[in-house]
Amino acid sequence: MKDKIVVALGGNALGKTPVEQLQLVKQTAKPIVDLIQEGHEVVLAHGNGPQVGMINLAMSTASNSEAGTPEMPFPECGAMSQGYIGYHLQNAIREELLNRGMNTPVATVITQVIVDKEDPAFKHPTKPIGSFYSKEEAEVIMSEKGYDMVEDAGRGWRRVVASPLPIDVAEKETVMALIEKNHVVITVGGGGIPVVQEGNQLIGVPAVIDKDFASSKLAEIVDADYLIILTAVEQVAINYGKPDEKWLKELSIEECNQYISEGHFAPGSMLPKVQAAMKFATSKPGRRALITSLEKAADGIEGKTGTLIKM
Amino acid sequence: MKDKIVVALGGNALGKTPVEQLQLVKQTAKPIVDLIQEGHEVVLAHGNGPQVGMINLAMSTASNSEAGTPEMPFPECGAMSQGYIGYHLQNAIREELLNRGMNTPVATVITQVIVDKEDPAFKHPTKPIGSFYSKEEAEVIMSEKGYDMVEDAGRGWRRVVASPLPIDVAEKETVMALIEKNHVVITVGGGGIPVVQEGNQLIGVPAVIDKDFASSKLAEIVDADYLIILTAVEQVAINYGKPDEKWLKELSIEECNQYISEGHFAPGSMLPKVQAAMKFATSKPGRRALITSLEKAADGIEGKTGTLIKM
Numbered sequence: 001m002k003d004k005i006v007v008a009l010g011g012n013a014l015g016k017t018p019v020e021q022l023q024l025v026k027q028t029a030k031p032i033v034d035l036i037q038e039g040h041e042v043v044l045a046h047g048n049g050p051q052v053g054m055i056n057l058a059m060s061t062a063s064n065s066e067a068g069t070p071e072m073p074f075p076e077c078g079a080m081s082q083g084y085i086g087y088h089l090q091n092a093i094r095e096e097l098l099n100r101g102m103n104t105p106v107a108t109v110i111t112q113v114i115v116d117k118e119d120p121a122f123k124h125p126t127k128p129i130g131s132f133y134s135k136e137e138a139e140v141i142m143s144e145k146g147y148d149m150v151e152d153a154g155r156g157w158r159r160v161v162a163s164p165l166p167i168d169v170a171e172k173e174t175v176m177a178l179i180e181k182n183h184v185v186i187t188v189g190g191g192g193i194p195v196v197q198e199g200n201q202l203i204g205v206p207a208v209i210d211k212d213f214a215s216s217k218l219a220e221i222v223d224a225d226y227l228i229i230l231t232a233v234e235q236v237a238i239n240y241g242k243p244d245e246k247w248l249k250e251l252s253i254e255e256c257n258q259y260i261s262e263g264h265f266a267p268g269s270m271l272p273k274v275q276a277a278m279k280f281a282t283s284k285p286g287r288r289a290l291i292t293s294l295e296k297a298a299d300g301i302e303g304k305t306g307t308l309i310k311m
Numbered sequence: 312m313k314d315k316i317v318v319a320l321g322g323n324a325l326g327k328t329p330v331e332q333l334q335l336v337k338q339t340a341k342p343i344v345d346l347i348q349e350g351h352e353v354v355l356a357h358g359n360g361p362q363v364g365m366i367n368l369a370m371s372t373a374s375n376s377e378a379g380t381p382e383m384p385f386p387e388c389g390a391m392s393q394g395y396i397g398y399h400l401q402n403a404i405r406e407e408l409l410n411r412g413m414n415t416p417v418a419t420v421i422t423q424v425i426v427d428k429e430d431p432a433f434k435h436p437t438k439p440i441g442s443f444y445s446k447e448e449a450e451v452i453m454s455e456k457g458y459d460m461v462e463d464a465g466r467g468w469r470r471v472v473a474s475p476l477p478i479d480v481a482e483k484e485t486v487m488a489l490i491e492k493n494h495v496v497i498t499v500g501g502g503g504i505p506v507v508q509e510g511n512q513l514i515g516v517p518a519v520i521d522k523d524f525a526s527s528k529l530a531e532i533v534d535a536d537y538l539i540i541l542t543a544v545e546q547v548a549i550n551y552g553k554p555d556e557k558w559l560k561e562l563s564i565e566e567c568n569q570y571i572s573e574g575h576f577a578p579g580s581m582l583p584k585v586q587a588a589m590k591f592a593t594s595k596p597g598r599r600a601l602i603t604s605l606e607k608a609a610d611g612i613e614g615k616t617g618t619l620i621k622m
Contacts, residue, residue, distance in 0.1 A: 062372040069369040073329055079394040087390035088387075091512070098511035107420055108421035200409035
């Protein structure tokens with residue numbers, strides 16, 4: 001049976017340099033194309049942590065140097081990262097498809113994700129971005145630019161931005177039109193360019209939308225059958241790393257809630273993945289979320305591995 | 312009558328900083344939306360000279376600094392510029408459409424333009440990009456990175472890349488699918504990310520594809536009725552800037568050839584625009600190209616101004 005699948009790929013899987021990325025996307029493309037070859041419709045979302053960090057750092061370094069290039073706001077850096085990552089990713093998938101005799105078109109859509117300007121996250125920015133500074137430098141930056149900055153685990157001061165929840169995908173009509181036209185669509189890169197709506201205007205805000213939550217929202221919007229959240233491990237575990245570690249083949253919503261309250265899933269790591277999976281799985285009967293590794297994605301859809309989360 | 316129109320917008324019209332760009336796209340959006348409101352289908356191509364120059368300079372400055380960010384190849388800088396420009400442009404057009412009660416979706420497609428690796432332009436790179444260096448610095452860069460560099464009008468040494476002719480648009484199916492789905496599509500930004508085809512692979516090459524030639528090729532591919540090439544002046548002139556200057560309402564292909572041979576159009580300025588217009592106008596009976604200013608685009612389509620080039 002043909003399923004519509006949103007795959008959420010981690011930004012760490014894409015490497016830290018263009019040379020690395022160009023190599024890594026070749027590996028990424030194979031399991032993605034396996035899914036397409038099985039007859040599934042695939043929409044690809046991806047993270048951009050290391051990439052937007054690098055772009056932001058480069059733009060900010062150059063703007064403070066003799067080069068005198070302009071300061072680049074964080075949402076614009078996100079838009080750049082979508083172009084940079086999408087270009088490599090779409091080519092690798094296109095090539096893998098052609099190598100297997102498939103002509104499916106692949107497209108990268110510059111995608112904005114709408115957040116609520118009243119989201120409480122804006123009052124408590126927690127997501128560190130960019131370079132480390134001394135306390136003195138940080139104080140100057142905070143007063144000059146109005147940035148929020150915090151001391152980061154003894155390594156110095158760093159800018160923090162909010163991580164609000166996604167409420168809509170601005171380019172959803174485009175994504176749906178391309179799915180209908182049999183495209184593999186690359187979208188909500190880095191969780192999407194974060195924007196708030198003011199009347200008819202979309203305004204970029206310095207924020208990082210969790211890419212798993214953005215992918216979950218996207219999967220709802222495009223009415224996907226599956227959300228696959230890719231991670232470094234094949235399955236979700238309780239008592240992870242302990243002697244009584246237990247890998248899980250399936251998780252009900254009740255079990256998810258129980259394990260979350262017992263603190264089994266690490267914040268900023270497995271926790272948001274489980275939460276994003278739950279959100280999608282409970283959004284409509286029949287929707288299923290799978291957490292597994294890139295290599296096991298196709299096996300997971302066939303029920304052979306991964307952790308399935310469903311109502 | 313409803314026409315399909317490819318509009319080629321100059322990169323200079325987008326400003327040099329994100330703050331400037333965000334203002335300028337608002338002005339750009341109005342005449343574009345005028346065309347859409349008249350019932351035309353609009354595909355928007357744009358230049359990226361100042362923007363990709365800025366990104367390339369920032370990435371190269373940061374990679375040579377303590378920040379130690381990776382060196383960014385020129386095609387990747389182009390992909391970034393498409394994201395950066397498309398993000399602002401699509402939002403401005405979307406807002407202007409909504410202000411006039413129209414819900415037409417607007418999308419930016421990361422777009423590669425295929426060039427021939429045997430294009431003679433690769434043997435004679437002429438397009439300067441990036442920073443100026445001393446002769447000594449340039450010699451080190453040329454030997455270390457294999458770049459072509461030339462002395463630029465007494466201002467120092469600069470890298471030069473080839474300006475090959477576009478032969479195809481890799482994402483043409485995507486662009487056509489979105490036009491069919493009633494989208495305003497932003498594509499071939501900066502003339503497209505330049506790639507060569509090697510078997511099933513598309514490989515980025517350091518080059519700058521003239522955005523008017525790329526727009527002309529795009530207009531052929533999407534079977535447009537009109538190609539509008541926007542420039543700083545309302546019409547094309549012969550004897551430009553001289554006492555016998557004459558503004559032209561219409562140009563036949565014969566007249567174009569005659570005036571080109573007489574040297575009326577400046578290379579790197581009006582000449583490629585006239586050549587790109589001729590290429591489209593002669594590609595199929597009924598196709599017309601218009602050279603005019605952004606503000607006069609809608610009047611031009613109605614035959615009130617601009618310079619019309621047709622077979």
